[in-house]
Amino acid sequence: MSYARQMLGSHPSDLKLHADAEALAKVIEAAGDCAQACVADTDADLAETHLAEMVACIRLCQDCGDICAVVAAVLSRQASWDLGVVRPLLEACRAICRTCGDECQRHAPRHPHCGVCAEACRRCEQACAEFLTIMS
Amino acid sequence: MSYARQMLGSHPSDLKLHADAEALAKVIEAAGDCAQACVADTDADLAETHLAEMVACIRLCQDCGDICAVVAAVLSRQASWDLGVVRPLLEACRAICRTCGDECQRHAPRHPHCGVCAEACRRCEQACAEFLTIMS
Amino acid sequence: MSYARQMLGSHPSDLKLHADAEALAKVIEAAGDCAQACVADTDADLAETHLAEMVACIRLCQDCGDICAVVAAVLSRQASWDLGVVRPLLEACRAICRTCGDECQRHAPRHPHCGVCAEACRRCEQACAEFLTIMS
Amino acid sequence: MSYARQMLGSHPSDLKLHADAEALAKVIEAAGDCAQACVADTDADLAETHLAEMVACIRLCQDCGDICAVVAAVLSRQASWDLGVVRPLLEACRAICRTCGDECQRHAPRHPHCGVCAEACRRCEQACAEFLTIMS
Numbered sequence A, B, C, D: 001m002s003y004a005r006q007m008l009g010s011h012p013s014d015l016k017l018h019a020d021a022e023a024l025a026k027v028i029e030a031a032g033d034c035a036q037a038c039v040a041d042t043d044a045d046l047a048e049t050h051l052a053e054m055v056a057c058i059r060l061c062q063d064c065g066d067i068c069a070v071v072a073a074v075l076s077r078q079a080s081w082d083l084g085v086v087r088p089l090l091e092a093c094r095a096i097c098r099t100c101g102d103e104c105q106r107h108a109p110r111h112p113h114c115g116v117c118a119e120a121c122r123r124c125e126q127a128c129a130e131f132l133t134i135m136s
Helices: A002-010 A021-045 A051-076 A083-107 A112-135 B004-010 B021-045 B052-074 B083-107 B113-136 C003-009 C021-045 C051-076 C083-106 C114-135 D002-011 D019-043 D051-076 D083-107 D110-136
Strands: none
Touching: A002 A021, A002 C021, A002 D051, A021 A051, A021 A112, A021 C003, A021 C021, A021 C051, A051 A083, A051 A112, A051 B021, A051 B052, A051 B083, A051 C021, A051 C051, A051 D051, A083 A112, A083 B052, A083 B083, A083 C051, A112 C003, B004 B021, B004 D019, B004 D110, B021 B052, B021 B083, B021 B113, B021 D002, B021 D019, B021 D051, B052 B083, B052 C051, B052 C083, B052 D019, B083 B113, B113 D002, C003 C021, C021 C051, C021 C083, C021 C114, C021 D002, C051 C083, C051 C114, C051 D083, C083 C114, C083 D051, C083 D083, D002 D019, D019 D051, D019 D083, D019 D110, D051 D083, D051 D110, D083 D110
């Protein structure tokens, strides 16, 4: 069991007031994983020879990595969410994960590191979408 | 002139395609300043004696600092914005700056550090609001 | 297999020039996990009734979370490390993980969330120490 | 007066126990400015035509931006520094600012955005060096 899930299980406030714990753990884990994958994919992209083809991927991975990292942090502080903040933040995350995942997927056949990042983006996009549904 | 403004002026891509440079510089600077103010205010809050009264302020400052930092970063990468990402991100930032600024303002009469943070939040909230208007 | 490990295995540059891949994956994963645990533990600490006793823990978790997050990012960009940067960064991370882990451990008997965070800190401290040994 | 300086002046704990306030404000401001400049310079580098020549600059700016951001945050929490953490962190920051500043300076004649970033790096490198001297 990940630390994120253990943390949710041992938090003194009553999580059930806020959200479904399993879905929340999935977003926190998926966003953290995607943040790391995007940083690593940017680095791998920069080591490719046909660099001009990778620029869009690099740009998207940078924004996606930053936004996923802040989503993981904000959702990890679950004691007093403001839906007026969390909802647009998750919408931004879902949007950048979709666009970044699409771009990474395009490069996946030639660059396996982009395939790994595409999968991380898809998983985070889906976790954000599910959580947005639960919240509404 | 701040580095943020100098950077906008020396970027090889044509910023005018994306947004008004003056308004953009204001958001980047205001978000960066607010991120720092929120971190410092959290630290100062934790040094106050009536700590229970400061918990809401601490919580809001943590989310506000993280979200402002990512807004400053994402807007600093202006070459290829996706409005479907930038718009909800700015909406999340405007919302947390408003709530955090309100809470900090409540403590300002007794805690000058909260007054400084409230001002930083207000300036960022306003800069986000103006930029959202320009983008729409 | 985590995305971090898959990413290391699909990076176009030759990792062996830099470090042992298994030890590197352990630092990246441990630092990412510890960053999340520290954010979540701060949030849980703020929900405890005896708040004054938790201040040291909250302060340490904030620095530990930020430093672990940057370690995970910098090590994920492994194509061209500068040991003059990576070594002191890992030393800072090992030091804050030790101090933060000690403080969290003190609270573990009464606050299970601190026990989870202590374990995350220990694992990251150890991974940093092992990697520093490999690098020297 | 920046928010960083106003925050230092209104913090309830006695800063003089820790460090010279003027030098501290300089590091916090310089690190925050350098973090932003590095993100913006990376984005501008990616818009240049001779991309292969910019890879080293992009890589260094990414690490430099992340490390400067965490230095600004950790130093903004000045109530209870651990010198065993702060010192190596500042050493890492000084080292990456020097290397990144050197690389940016190489491109400054052709790319003004790299000149701006080089100046931000130099100022942060110097502020870190001065603060390390004060702390020792």
